[in-house]
Amino acid sequence: MNQKPISIVGMPSDLGQGRRGVDMGPSAIRYASAQSLIKRLGYEVEDLGDIAIPSPESIDMGSSSLKYLSAIKQVNEQLAGVVSDVVERGRFPLVLGGDHSMAIGTIAGIAKHHKNMGVIWFDAHGDLNTGETSPSGNIHGMSLAVSLGIGHPDLVNIGGFAPKINPEKTVIVGARELDLGERELIKNLGIKVYSMHDIDRIGMAQVMEEAISIVSQDTDGVHLSLDLDGLDPKDAPGVGTPVPGGISYRESHLALEMLAEANILTSAEFVEVNPILDRENQTAKVAVALMGSMLGQTVI
Ligand SMILES: NC(=[NH2+])NCCC[C@H](N)C(=O)O
Numbered sequence: 001m002n003q004k005p006i007s008i009v010g011m012p013s014d015l016g017q018g019r020r021g022v023d024m025g026p027s028a029i030r031y032a033s034a035q036s037l038i039k040r041l042g043y044e045v046e047d048l049g050d051i052a053i054p055s056p057e058s059i060d061m062g063s064s065s066l067k068y069l070s071a072i073k074q075v076n077e078q079l080a081g082v083v084s085d086v087v088e089r090g091r092f093p094l095v096l097g098g099d100h101s102m103a104i105g106t107i108a109g110i111a112k113h114h115k116n117m118g119v120i121w122f123d124a125h126g127d128l129n130t131g132e133t134s135p136s137g138n139i140h141g142m143s144l145a146v147s148l149g150i151g152h153p154d155l156v157n158i159g160g161f162a163p164k165i166n167p168e169k170t171v172i173v174g175a176r177e178l179d180l181g182e183r184e185l186i187k188n189l190g191i192k193v194y195s196m197h198d199i200d201r202i203g204m205a206q207v208m209e210e211a212i213s214i215v216s217q218d219t220d221g222v223h224l225s226l227d228l229d230g231l232d233p234k235d236a237p238g239v240g241t242p243v244p245g246g247i248s249y250r251e252s253h254l255a256l257e258m259l260a261e262a263n264i265l266t267s268a269e270f271v272e273v274n275p276i277l278d279r280e281n282q283t284a285k286v287a288v289a290l291m292g293s294m295l296g297q298t299v300i
């Protein structure tokens, strides 16, 4: 991992999904000592605080099939601006969430500077729905599609340009629950998906070797979007949409250690930590431990 200084940004959003509490994710991750770990690993680090998010009680859900569309657009425009400034200042954005709709803003902010970036989407889900294919209307299930330029124009055009990323340079790791429309989109766009089946079959080491080569060849940056529900719910219980049969604690560390060795990441976000559904902050602690591996911490 390069030793660029790190800027932490909190995105306490819960408007993109149905269960309360994920807005407390950034605090839980901070409480699990993220900043002191990062310092201990030798980085200069600053915490820019949180983006202001309206509470769901104070705003209207709207009548669209995309719940809280206008508020989500507005807060992600803000996040995109903050993340873009961080990149402009030569720093590494580390964004803490918050539901996964926030990837729309994070990626918009980075893509302004990295026109040809690779993305690793570590997740049980594809987050490739649109208002038409979504079973829930929850925008956290649409953020990867939006970043690829597919979906509601109010979201797709956040930051003033679209698409942000290229399907050929996008890799999903850990998928085990994909909706019908998502599977079609994956086929049509040729997105590489390493499902749990692949991880079982060829092992995480081989998966990450291939993933790293896809996202780092002919790209000018790599973003890691890590949804804690990519891990098995036994290891990361504090998530709103858990799916059994996930990536183990150790496999996820191996994945991030390999990313650190490859030294390709230019930004990262850790999302979907929901302390209300958690056990003694275990999921936030896992997020921080994984950050350590991502930033070069090794066993020996
Ligand atoms: N970021 C997440 N946890 N996404 C879960 C999405 C679940 C489901 N596919 C939906 O679109 O509603």
Ligand SMILES: [Mn+2]
Pocket: 123, 124, 125, 227, 229, 230, 241
């Ligand atoms: Mn997920």
Ligand SMILES: [Mn+2]
Pocket: 100, 123, 125, 127, 140, 227
């Ligand atoms: Mn997700």
